[in-house]
Amino acid sequence: MNDLNPAGWRPAMSADQGDSAAVTTFTGNRALHLEEPLLFEIGAADRCGVDFDEAPDLPDTLGAFRRKARLDLPGLSEPEAVRHYTRLSRQNYAIDLGLFPLGSCTMKHNPRLDEKVARMPGFADVHPLQPQQTVQGALKVINELAHWLIKLTGMHGVAMTPKAGAHGELCGLLCIRAALEARGDAREVILVPESAHGTNPATAAFAGYRVENIPATEDGRVDVAALTARLGPDVAGVMITNPNTCGLFERELKTIADAVHAAGGYVYCDGANFNAIVGRVRPGDLGVDAMHINLHKTFSTPHGGGGPGSGPVVLSEALAPYGPLPFTARQPDGSVRLVEEEDAPGIHPEGFGRMCAFHGQMGMFTRALAYILSHGADGLRQVSGDAVLNANYVLRRLEDVLEAPFGAAGPCMHEALFSDDGFAEGFSTLDLAKGLIDEGFHPMTVYFPLVVHGAMLVEPTETESKAGLDQFIGAMRSLAERAREGDPLLKSAPHLAPRRRLDETLAARKPKLVWKD
Amino acid sequence: MPRYFTQDHEWIDVDGSDATVGITDYAQSQLGDITFVELPAAGSAVAKGDSASVVDSVKAASDVYAPVSGTVSEANAALEDEPELVNTAAESDGWLWRMTLSDAAELEGLMDEAAYKTYVEGL
Numbered sequence: 001m002n003d004l005n006p007a008g009w010r011p012a013m014s015a016d017q018g019d020s021a022a023v024t025t026f027t028g029n030r031a032l033h034l035e036e037p038l039l040f041e042i043g044a045a046d047r048c049g050v051d052f053d054e055a056p057d058l059p060d061t062l063g064a065f066r067r068k069a070r071l072d073l074p075g076l077s078e079p080e081a082v083r084h085y086t087r088l089s090r091q092n093y094a095i096d097l098g099l100f101p102l103g104s105c106t107m108k109h110n111p112r113l114d115e116k117v118a119r120m121p122g123f124a125d126v127h128p129l130q131p132q133q134t135v136q137g138a139l140k141v142i143n144e145l146a147h148w149l150i151k152l153t154g155m156h157g158v159a160m161t162p163k164a165g166a167h168g169e170l171c172g173l174l175c176i177r178a179a180l181e182a183r184g185d186a187r188e189v190i191l192v193p194e195s196a197h198g199t200n201p202a203t204a205a206f207a208g209y210r211v212e213n214i215p216a217t218e219d220g221r222v223d224v225a226a227l228t229a230r231l232g233p234d235v236a237g238v239m240i241t242n243p244n245t246c247g248l249f250e251r252e253l254k255t256i257a258d259a260v261h262a263a264g265g266y267v268y269c270d271g272a273n274f275n276a277i278v279g280r281v282r283p284g285d286l287g288v289d290a291m292h293i294n295l296h297k298t299f300s301t302p303h304g305g306g307g308p309g310s311g312p313v314v315l316s317e318a319l320a321p322y323g324p325l326p327f328t329a330r331q332p333d334g335s336v337r338l339v340e341e342e343d344a345p346g347i348h349p350e351g352f353g354r355m356c357a358f359h360g361q362m363g364m365f366t367r368a369l370a371y372i373l374s375h376g377a378d379g380l381r382q383v384s385g386d387a388v389l390n391a392n393y394v395l396r397r398l399e400d401v402l403e404a405p406f407g408a409a410g411p412c413m414h415e416a417l418f419s420d421d422g423f424a425e426g427f428s429t430l431d432l433a434k435g436l437i438d439e440g441f442h443p444m445t446v447y448f449p450l451v452v453h454g455a456m457l458v459e460p461t462e463t464e465s466k467a468g469l470d471q472f473i474g475a476m477r478s479l480a481e482r483a484r485e486g487d488p489l490l491k492s493a494p495h496l497a498p499r500r501r502l503d504e505t506l507a508a509r510k511p512k513l514v515w516k517d
Numbered sequence: 518m519p520r521y522f523t524q525d526h527e528w529i530d531v532d533g534s535d536a537t538v539g540i541t542d543y544a545q546s547q548l549g550d551i552t553f554v555e556l557p558a559a560g561s562a563v564a565k566g567d568s569a570s571v572v573d574s575v576k577a578a579s580d581v582y583a584p585v586s587g588t589v590s591e592a593n594a595a596l597e598d599e600p601e602l603v604n605t606a607a608e609s610d611g612w613l614w615r616m617t618l619s620d621a622a623e624l625e626g627l628m629d630e631a632a633y634k635t636y637v638e639g640l
Contacts, residue, residue, distance in 0.1 A: 447576040504575050508552035509600060 033498055036087040040515050043074025050077070091498050093442045099472050101444040101458045108275075108461035110300045113374055114367040123366045128358040132337055138362060139336040143328040145369040149293060149312055152372075152380070153271075154284030157320030159313045160327060161360040165272050168292025168311030169203035169239070171324060171355050175290055175315060176237050176266045177207060178322035178352040185264065187236035193222040194451050195244035197270045209236060216451055219409040220246035220417075224256060231263035237289070241270035243277065243413035245449040246406055247391065247457070257287025266290070266319065274298045275462075276388055276414035279381035289316040295361075299368035310364035321350045326359055386462035387414040390469060394458055397473045401480040405452050414461075420454025424486030429454035432479045434501055437494040439475035521584065521624055522633035528608055529584045531624060539612040540572065540581055540603065543637050548574040551603045556592035557614055563589060565623050570613050572603065585623040587616040 028035040043049065060066060076084070093100070100107035118124065126135045146158045159175075162168040173190070180187055190204035193214040201211040214227045222240065238260055242250040250256075257267045269283050269291040275298040283291050293299075295310040315323050325348065326338040338359060339347055375383060388411070395416035399407045403421035406412070420429045433443035433456070445457040458476075460469055482490045492501060521529050526544035530537045545551065553573040563569045568580040569589070592614045596602055603611040618624075628636060 450577060505550035505552060508550075508573075508575060 032090075034087050034090065035498075036084065036091070038515055039076070039081075039084055040074050042080060042084060043076035045070065045072040045074060047075040049075050049080060098441060099460065099464055099468055100442050101460055101472065102442060107442075108297070108300070109463040110367070111371065111374065114300050114370040117370040118363050118366040120366075123362060126362070133335070136335060139328055139338065139359075141369050142359060142362075142365050143330060143336045145365050145372070146312070146328060148369070148372050149314055152278060152282070153274075153288075153291065153293070153314045154282030155288075155291070155314035155320075156284070156317040157315045157323055158327075159315065159323040159355070160365070161324060161355045161358075162292065162311040162313055163356060163361055164296075164309030165197075165270075165292055165294045165311045166199040166203055167309075167355060168294075168313045169199060169268070169270065170207060171311075171313045172268045172290035172292060172315075172319075173203060173207040173209070173237075173239075174324075174352045175313070175319045175322045176268065178350065179266065179319055180236055182322070182350060187234055187265070189235045190268075191227060191230060191235060191238040193227070193238075193240060193244075195220060195222060195246055195248075195250075195449065196239055196241040197245060197272060198448070200239040200241065200268075200270055204239060214238075216246075220244070220248050220406040220451070221250055222252065222256065224252045227256060228259045231259060231265065233264065235260075235263060235265045237266035237268055239268040239270060241273065242283075242286075243273045243415075245457075246451070247412040247415035247417050248406060248409065249277070249413055253286045253288070261287065271314075272297060273414060276384055278384045279377065280384055283314070284316065289319050290314070295364045295368040300371040308361050308364065310361040310368070312360070321348070322352050323348075324353055324355045325351050326354075328359075383462050384414075387460075388412075390460040390462060390464055391416045391458070393466075393469055394460055394473060394476075398476055398480065401477050401484070402456070415457055415459040417449075417452060418456040418458070419452050420456075420483075423454075423483045427483045427486055427491065429456055431490050431493065432456070432483050434493040435479040435482065435490050436475065438496045439479070441472060441475060520630060521627035522630065522636075523582070523584045523627055524636065525582050527581060527584045529624075529627070531618070531621075534618045534621070535590070535615065536585070536587070536618055537612050537615050538569075538581075538584060540607055541633070541637075542607045545604050545607040545611075548572060548579060549576045550574055551600045554593075554596045554600050554603060554613065556596065557589045559589055559591055561589045563587060563616070573600075581613060583616075584627060585616075585618055586620055587618045589614050589616050591615040 095107045095109060122137050123141065126138050132139065142160055146160055149158050150156070159171050162171045188210050189212055190207075190209040191212050191214050192201045192204060194216040201213075204211045212230065214230065215223045217223045221244065227238065238256065240250060240253060240256065242253055244250055253269075260267050266289040267287055269286075269288040271283065271291040271293045274291075274293050278298055290313055292311040292313045295312065296308070313323070325344055326340045327348075328336050329339050329347070330336050344351060372380065391414050392411050395404055395407060395412050398404070398416070398418065402418040404417065405419050405421075406417060420427075420432075423432075429446050433446050436443045444459075445455075447455055448457060449455055460472070464472075479490065489495070494501065518530050518532050521531065522541065523529075526541045528539050528541050551572055551574045555571040555573075557563065557569045563583040563586065565583055565586045567583045569583040570581040572579050572581055593612050595610070596613070603613075605611065
């Protein structure tokens with residue numbers, strides 16, 4: 001399987017010159033594996049990395065608020081600070097280094113074109129309080145992105161301001177609450193199936209609703225009979241993740257939506273997995289009333305690198321009047337303006353309020369629009385097609401060595417789900433995940449969704465090549481076999497990482513939150 | 518002192534109108550290493566089926582439901598420093614809370630030890 005580098009360097013090409021594990025170094029470094037102390041341990045508080053002029057003798061106006069104790073910040077020079085973070089970054093795994101199979105929160109390639117666009121000064125160096133006529137380009141980007149999100153989802157309106165997926169969920173539920181209150185209908189319950197994202201019940205509770213769970217069927221989908229039986233005048237709506245956390249398409253969503261609407265409720269769809277269906281299914285056609293789109297997932301943008309998220313919410317005709325301010329509107333002269341509270345009474349009188357101070361996450365908007373326009377309609381169709389194809393390739397290539405609980409239910413969507421069934425006594429999903437670190441991969445999502453024992457959720461994403469997938473599959477097959485045979489070396493993995501297996505339980509039970517007592 | 522079990526893997530020891538509640542050994546083995554237990558306050562009223570406590574493990578945070586209705590009389594303070602007691606002694610020293618029952622008839626739907634054993638084997 002390891003045929004990716006047929007002509008290049010291989011470990012076997014080094015002459016055997018003794019046991020490298022026995023070599024110790026003065027620094028603790030192992031060649032390019034560099035040990036790195038904490039920032040506070042490098043820079044002493046009593047020195048300063050920069051030469052400042054002597055402070056002028058200014059009158060002290062702080063009075064009792066004057067700081068009494070030393071601040072004790074480490075004093076570092078610029079190269080010391082740069083080296084510290086560069087060394088730390090070298091111990092990190094990143095999407096730019098290899099496949100990141102972390103299902104349920106895609107770490108997919110961010111096209112460099114999108115990065116280039118986001119860095120253009122007209123987008124990157126603007127301020128939200130600038131006069132609107134000086135940021136027309138940025139406002140047009142928001143307006144055009146809003147247009148395409150509505151088009152791609154078959155919905156009626158969109159709230160662009162929410163800053164992440166869960167923020168979008170809250171926005172959607174506040175729209176549902178506003179719509180119900182507008183018709184004087186106080187409802188208390190939100191139904192959440194077991195196959196939904198974990199944030200859904202938290203959002204419903206935060207929005208003031210009581211959460212009731214709906215079980216999943218044997219094949220990993222919402223139990224439609226149980227859901228429709230629970231509908232009634234107290235149910236404000238349902239929150240359904242589609243495709244769901246088992247990596248399956250909820251085929252009965254239209255039937256569910258019709259039943260919910262007939263009972264006077266609304267349908268919230270968690271669109272975190274929209275990347276599996278973009279260009280192929282329009283949630284608006286399935287009866288969805290509100291759905292957030294993780295721009296930082298479906299439409300690139302570097303969430304995986306710790307960048308900010310962005311979770312616009314598309315809204316049905318029934319909910320659009322209740323969406324938050326501000327939003328962009330094209331004027332008769334072709335310019336775009338932000339509709340704020342002072343404009344709202346004549347245009348958008350029923351909006352529930354605001355989700356955040358300004359217009360949303362500009363850097364994510366530029367990347368997402370660049371992604372949509374550079375792919376085009378055919379390209380976006382291929383994105384979802386390739387994402388699903390790659391996940392099914394992983395599923396079918398591994399199902400003879402790993403139990404795939406829903407493998408018989410047909411093709412999966414963008415993520416393949418496995419369980420720890422068949423592992424040797426005492427061996428767990430955690431051991432396989434730690435072994436994957438030795439193989440040079442970031443582990444997949446483990447122990448989620450909860451409905452599967454020892455769950456392993458693999459999301460390969462559309463940009464992985466067959467060769468790249470084959471290498472990952474080879475590593476997974478090897479690890480699965482070791483877990484089935486009970487290889488004691490797997491139980492103590494990782495062996496080759498900068499640190500061995502850490503005591504996660506102790507870290508959670510007795511966390512050390514300060515670097516020094 | 519009779520002990521009853523729920524389908525959600527709680528156990529309840531009943532002594533007259535007083536009861537002690539915990540999670541079963543099977544439950545702790547499924548949860549993995551427990552890192553924190555959020556306990557109900559003494560004096561709080563719980564209804565059968567309410568989430569009365571949350572058990573955090575390295576894998577997940579799980580609700581513990583009140584097997585019957587009543588009033589919490591005491592929470593197991595030892596779990597604040599030693600949540601691992603739920604792992605090592607789930608059905609004894611790792612109890613979660615004590616309560617006073619408000620309706621002993623609610624015990625009727627619960628399983629006895631033999632029925633729970635059969636139930637777990639079927640999972």
